Amino acid sequence: MNTILIGLGNPLLTDDAVGIRAVRALSKESWKDIDIEEASVGGMELVEMMLGYGRAVMVDSMITGKSSIGAITRMVPDDFEETRNASNLHNVGFIQALKFWSSVGSESVPKDIVIYAMEVEDTYTFSETMTPGVENALPALIERVRGELLG
Amino acid sequence: MKKVEIDPITRLEGHGKITIFLDEKGGVANTYLQIPEFRGFERFCQGRRAEDMPQITSRICGVCPVAHHFAATKALDSAFKVEPPPAAKKLRELMYMGYITYDHILHFYFLGGPDFVVGPDAPPGERNILGVIQKAGLDVAKEVIKHRAYGQKITAILGGKATHPVCGLPGGVSKSLSEDEVGNIGAMVDSCRDFAKFSLTLFDDIVLKNKDYVDMIVSDPFKQDTYNMGLVDSENKVNFYDGLVRVTDQQGKEFLKFKGEEYSQHIVEHVEEWSYMKYPYLKKVGWKGLESGPESGIYRVGSLARLNAAEGMATPMAQEEYKRMYETLGGRPVNSTLAFHWARLIELLYATERAGELLKDPDITSDHVRNPVGEPGEGIGVVEAARGTLIHHYNVDENGLIEKANLIVATTNNAGAITMSIRDAARGLIQNGNVGEGILNKIEMAFRAYDPCFACATHSLPGEMPLRVDVVDSSGNIVKVIER
Numbered sequence: 001m002n003t004i005l006i007g008l009g010n011p012l013l014t015d016d017a018v019g020i021r022a023v024r025a026l027s028k029e030s031w032k033d034i035d036i037e038e039a040s041v042g043g044m045e046l047v048e049m050m051l052g053y054g055r056a057v058m059v060d061s062m063i064t065g066k067s068s069i070g071a072i073t074r075m076v077p078d079d080f081e082e083t084r085n086a087s088n089l090h091n092v093g094f095i096q097a098l099k100f101w102s103s104v105g106s107e108s109v110p111k112d113i114v115i116y117a118m119e120v121e122d123t124y125t126f127s128e129t130m131t132p133g134v135e136n137a138l139p140a141l142i143e144r145v146r147g148e149l150l151g
Numbered sequence: 152m153k154k155v156e157i158d159p160i161t162r163l164e165g166h167g168k169i170t171i172f173l174d175e176k177g178g179v180a181n182t183y184l185q186i187p188e189f190r191g192f193e194r195f196c197q198g199r200r201a202e203d204m205p206q207i208t209s210r211i212c213g214v215c216p217v218a219h220h221f222a223a224t225k226a227l228d229s230a231f232k233v234e235p236p237p238a239a240k241k242l243r244e245l246m247y248m249g250y251i252t253y254d255h256i257l258h259f260y261f262l263g264g265p266d267f268v269v270g271p272d273a274p275p276g277e278r279n280i281l282g283v284i285q286k287a288g289l290d291v292a293k294e295v296i297k298h299r300a301y302g303q304k305i306t307a308i309l310g311g312k313a314t315h316p317v318c319g320l321p322g323g324v325s326k327s328l329s330e331d332e333v334g335n336i337g338a339m340v341d342s343c344r345d346f347a348k349f350s351l352t353l354f355d356d357i358v359l360k361n362k363d364y365v366d367m368i369v370s371d372p373f374k375q376d377t378y379n380m381g382l383v384d385s386e387n388k389v390n391f392y393d394g395l396v397r398v399t400d401q402q403g404k405e406f407l408k409f410k411g412e413e414y415s416q417h418i419v420e421h422v423e424e425w426s427y428m429k430y431p432y433l434k435k436v437g438w439k440g441l442e443s444g445p446e447s448g449i450y451r452v453g454s455l456a457r458l459n460a461a462e463g464m465a466t467p468m469a470q471e472e473y474k475r476m477y478e479t480l481g482g483r484p485v486n487s488t489l490a491f492h493w494a495r496l497i498e499l500l501y502a503t504e505r506a507g508e509l510l511k512d513p514d515i516t517s518d519h520v521r522n523p524v525g526e527p528g529e530g531i532g533v534v535e536a537a538r539g540t541l542i543h544h545y546n547v548d549e550n551g552l553i554e555k556a557n558l559i560v561a562t563t564n565n566a567g568a569i570t571m572s573i574r575d576a577a578r579g580l581i582q583n584g585n586v587g588e589g590i591l592n593k594i595e596m597a598f599r600a601y602d603p604c605f606a607c608a609t610h611s612l613p614g615e616m617p618l619r620v621d622v623v624d625s626s627g628n629i630v631k632v633i634e635r
Contacts, residue, residue, distance in 0.1 A: 012195065012210050040210060040315070044257065048300075100280050104292050126195035 003034045004053040004110075005149065008060040010040050014127045015120035015134045019059035022116075022141050026149070034149060047097040047109070055112040059145055061134075067119040070137030072144055075115045116145055169594065171577050177584025182574035196556040201227055201527060201547045205319040208543065208558070215561075216315050217250035217306060218536035221392065222543040222558075224319030229412065230530025230547045231321040238517035239323035241509050244392040245336070246309035246318070247534070248506035251391060252343050253302025254537040255454075255499040258602050259350065260295045263492045266596050267358050271367065278592070287353065298346040301339040305506070308332055323521030330516055337510050344468075344503035351472060351496050358493075359479070368489040369480065372579035373597060375568050376401050376443040376486050378433060378450035381457030382535050383408075388465035389457050389501065391535040397460045398433065401445050403483040407435065411533030414542055418559070419448075430567045431559060441571050449567035452539025453601055454494035459484035464497065466504035472497045488572050491600040527551050536561045538602040562603045572597040 007023030009016040020038045027036040039049060050056035067073070077095060101109050118141050121131045130138070174180035192211075199207065205223040209216035221243055228235060235243075261280045269282035277285070284292040310316030311326065318324045328336075358364045367373065378401070382394040387405075396414065398407040409417055420429040421438045432438050432448030439447040450456070464470040476493055477483045509515055527547035534541050539561030546555040562569070576597040580590045 010210060012207065044261070044299075096279055096281070100284070100292075103281060103284060104289060104296065124190055126191040 002053050003055040003057060003149065004050050005034055005036045005145070006046070006049060006056065006058045007036075007038045008040070008046070008058055010123075011038075012126055012128060014122040014125045015130050016061050016123040017128070017130055018061045018118050018120060018134055018138060018141065021130070021138055022059045022145055025138075025142050026146060029146075031149065043094055043097045044100075046094060047101050050110050050113070051101065052108055053110045056110040056114070057145065057148055058113075058115045059141065060115060060117045061120040061123060062117040063120060063123065069119055069121050069131070069133035070140070071119040072137070072141055073117050073119070074144070074148075075117065077113050077115075114148060116141065116148070169573055169598075171573075171581070173581065173584060177582065179574060179578045179581050182570060182577055192558070193556055196545075196553045199553050201230060201545065201551050201553055202321060204543075204545065204553065204556070206315065206317065209315050215250075215254070215536045215538070215541075217247065217310065218534055218541050218561075219543075220310070220316045220319050221247060222532045222534045222536075222541045224321070225393075225411075225532030225534065226530040226543040226545050227319075227321035227532070228530070229532060230527055230545055231524035232526065232528065233322035233522050233524045235323040236517070236519045236522055238327065238514040239520045239522075240393065241512055241514055242309060242324050242328060242520065243319065245328075245506055245509045245515070246306055246316070247392045248340075248502040248509070249302045249305030249309065251302075251502040251537055252499060252506075253299045253306070255495045255502070256295060256299045256302065256346075256350075258537070259492060259495055259499070262599060262602070263495070266592075266599070267354075267364060267492065271364075271592060271596060286357075291353070294346055294349070298343050301343050305336050305339055308336060320521060322524045325521075327518050327520045328516055333510055333516060337507070340503055340506045340510065344500070344507065347496065347500040347503050348468070350499065354493060354496055368487050370487075372575045372593075373488045373572070373600075374486045375451065375488060375571055375575075377447070377568055378406060378436070379456040379459035379484055380450045380452050380540055380564070381460035382533065382540065383461045384465060386465070387462040389461040389463075389498070389535075390465070391502070393534075396533060396540065398450060399460045399484060401484070401486075403459065407433070411542065412531045414531065414533065414544075414559075418542075420559070420563075428566050429563055430570075431564050432567065441567055441574070443571060449571070450564070451568045451601075452535075452561055452564040453491060454498050454537075455485060455488075455491040456539065457535060458494045458497065464501050466501050466508065468504055469497055469501035472500060488597060488600045491602070495602070538562060539564050562601070565601050565603065569598050569601050569603060572601075 005023055005026065007020040009019040011017040011020050023036050023038060035053075037049060039046065041049070062073070077098060098109060118134065118137060120134050169182065171182045172180045196204070196207065204227065205220045208219040208223045211219055224243070260283060264283045265278040265280065268286050269278045273282065306316070309328070310318045318326055378398050380396060380398045382390050383397040384390040384394045387397065395408050395410060397405060400406040407417055417434055418431050419434045419438070420431050422429055430441070430449070433450060434448070436446070436448035441449070443449065458473060458476070464473045476490070476497060477485065480487065480490060527549065529546050530544070532543045541561050542559040544557045545553055548554050573594055576594045577590065580593055
């Protein structure tokens, strides 16, 4: 089963780099049947990246304000509450994009989709340096994602 | 004073918040749009190599990387005092047409489409792309996918990478185009042109033949009588990549026309203490608050504003559609915000026609795609992003390093008009403190028409948040929550 590992984020916005930093570290290891990509896209583009793969693993930052900085959450698409909102601004939400692709059925949407997200502090400041709490938690994120890929 | 807050635009989809203030009688006193600001861009850029700016700025935003890439590249042409060879300009413009194609298709079908194709009064659960497919059919959905992908492929062939292009260099581009590639792109462009025509027919059938929709398009709450701004070519026709900035007045007459380099003589940014957002206005007219009309310097940018600021389209089929839109809606300028959607389709047709012209140009396969650069200095680059005029302004030191960088993005140019549109839509729907359930959608429709992009990082955690309105009384208690 082919897997795509996607690091999401903007490497220029402080802690938003964490997903990209994690997959960059993992890309230095040797993997079989796993493609590794970085992306700063959402919704449609994101789903299009994973078409044709059996499994997609994403790594991203999030700010919920409900967890401590560095906390790692593993999620699957069902964990996202489906919005009844029509659509937001200039992008289509990930879940809606996923449903769209499933409904047109012309290409295969991965059966397994997993998202690892780390609670971060700052994604609003232009910087290539992450905050210390996130930097310190990065090895744990890499370890969790490595475990997912091997498991 | 009651406060109504709409917070649809979370970190997940962009950033921003709409707050509606009610007066003592329960009517709408004022509305504003708050967009959390990204910090430290200027400092981040300082000391970086100027030629990295097209890559850095295309990373700012996951939505319009191509527009930032070329605004930056043009600013570098200007900073290094170099004129790119004709082939380079045409290759940049061709790539730009690919970007406009996929971007406008996405907006019309996925974002604006649900409002029109499914209908503004349809249940919120159906007003999404899945509802569009249900109404328009699976075959249409497949065509949408195909042609959006074509636009992206064209961009990728020319740009090196689909999302974050690497081709723009001061004085030209990094790569020429082969005959094979011309053939490949040509086939895709032909198909996109047919699809653009189809989309206009679909708009006719579903929207224009429905009197209720047309009445809504031309209704007062969805009108803004502002100045209009856009790039034009030497014949005052719409141009996305190059030309002069033209501003027309409420009668559609030319009010200003200037080179991108002169923007600071004509555009001033007003700052309100309650908002991070800056509100640009025309210096010659002045700041008169968030008001429309000839006395207020607020202007609009984006698809409809571009058509209003020009005297036509430079390609034949788009020109026919341009004429038809103005004939249908009562002449130029059209101030109906919802007509931005129609204008977007006319531009989609233009982009595909223009791409076809560029592919036939003998220069397009020339190997001469870059000229040597001069001494660095100050540079300004202006392009029309899909959602409006985009300005990059850099000061480069003698070592080629950035001293100062300033950007005015399309959504900032539209900040005043978007805020007014939200206010007017809210006024039409909130009376005596009664906040109707339909308000969320109508307000969303008002700002979605602009195709605003608050999302300098739209990629983030792939979830969605429900749209929510809080009605807060004067003591700060939430008395009503509307959520969906």
